[in-house]
Amino acid sequence: MTKYAIDPELTPWLAMLPEIDLSDMSLLRERAGDIQSLVPPVVVPDGIEIREVTIRGRDGYDIRAKVYAPAEKDGLRPGFVSIHGGGFVMGDIDMMEQGAVDIAAGAGAVVVSPDYRLAPEHPFPAGLEDCYATLEWLAANTAELGVDPERIAVGGVSAGGGLSAAVALLARDRKGPAICFQVLEIPELDDRLETPSMREFVDTPLWNRPAAEYSWKYYLSGTPETLGLQYAAPARAEDLSGLPPAFVSVSEFDPLRDEGISYAQRLLHAGVSTELHHYRGTFHGSSLVPTAEVSKRMASDVMDAIRRALT
Numbered sequence: 001m002t003k004y005a006i007d008p009e010l011t012p013w014l015a016m017l018p019e020i021d022l023s024d025m026s027l028l029r030e031r032a033g034d035i036q037s038l039v040p041p042v043v044v045p046d047g048i049e050i051r052e053v054t055i056r057g058r059d060g061y062d063i064r065a066k067v068y069a070p071a072e073k074d075g076l077r078p079g080f081v082s083i084h085g086g087g088f089v090m091g092d093i094d095m096m097e098q099g100a101v102d103i104a105a106g107a108g109a110v111v112v113s114p115d116y117r118l119a120p121e122h123p124f125p126a127g128l129e130d131c132y133a134t135l136e137w138l139a140a141n142t143a144e145l146g147v148d149p150e151r152i153a154v155g156g157v158s159a160g161g162g163l164s165a166a167v168a169l170l171a172r173d174r175k176g177p178a179i180c181f182q183v184l185e186i187p188e189l190d191d192r193l194e195t196p197s198m199r200e201f202v203d204t205p206l207w208n209r210p211a212a213e214y215s216w217k218y219y220l221s222g223t224p225e226t227l228g229l230q231y232a233a234p235a236r237a238e239d240l241s242g243l244p245p246a247f248v249s250v251s252e253f254d255p256l257r258d259e260g261i262s263y264a265q266r267l268l269h270a271g272v273s274t275e276l277h278h279y280r281g282t283f284h285g286s287s288l289v290p291t292a293e294v295s296k297r298m299a300s301d302v303m304d305a306i307r308r309a310l311t
Helices: 011-016 025-030 032-036 098-107 126-140 159-173 196-200 209-219 257-269 293-310
Strands: 048-056 062-070 077-083 110-114 147-157 181-185 246-253 274-283
Touching: 025 032, 048 098, 048 126, 062 098, 062 126, 077 098, 077 126, 077 159, 077 293, 098 110, 098 293, 110 126, 126 147, 126 159, 147 159, 147 293, 159 181, 181 293, 196 209, 196 257, 246 257, 246 293, 257 274, 274 293
Parallel strands: 077 110, 077 147, 147 181, 181 246, 246 274
Antiparallel strands: 048 062, 062 110
């Protein structure tokens, strides 16, 4: 049982969810299979081609990435940088590639997903620079990929949402590739851990305050001042003007809920067209139960927003 009013379709799954303990990263790495077992097998529809590429990072690191593209090449397609989640310390593009496949199929986009470096072995800004280099690679190869350079978006879930927000900030401030849309699903944005939801949700399923504390501890264990803390934690950015339109989603029983709501509000106040969705009865990662009606609604809402933005 849980003290939270979680959607009835989700509650039967709670007992099967593993406890994610970030206090021992070596043990967590060993138990990666337990987390992988939660993720349904990837379903790739007909007409989607997948290939691996190597992208040279800004610091010389070779980034493994996957490109997902519709086989049909009828004119220029939109491009999308898809950034996986995992609290900056977990996950890879193989574990979380269903989202990239779905965007390629549902929006007719060429999707590039980087296997960015993870903390604590590679703290900020390594992972972010890998994601930004992926954006630069996509923008530099639009002709070969058949991508419209004016329709490139970036997006991700959880830490992937936070990294997507940071990539958008970097692209603006570095005068880099133009981004037409940013997708921030249940994003991890604020290292200060001071919001009401972050203070309250210390024992919520899959993600909670203790997990967030370790996540930020590891991610910021290097020298964040070399790039700027506002790019590690976009909630710290003082100026959000001039950023691309955004889709932001949050879950009711998620410690990250309020930082996502606040960021969406600040985007709006800065003149950035923003769509915000709050899903009642959900928790961080509850979309892992794809058969629940609320999970179907979440998936439909974000795909509709991506299609509208890119077409």
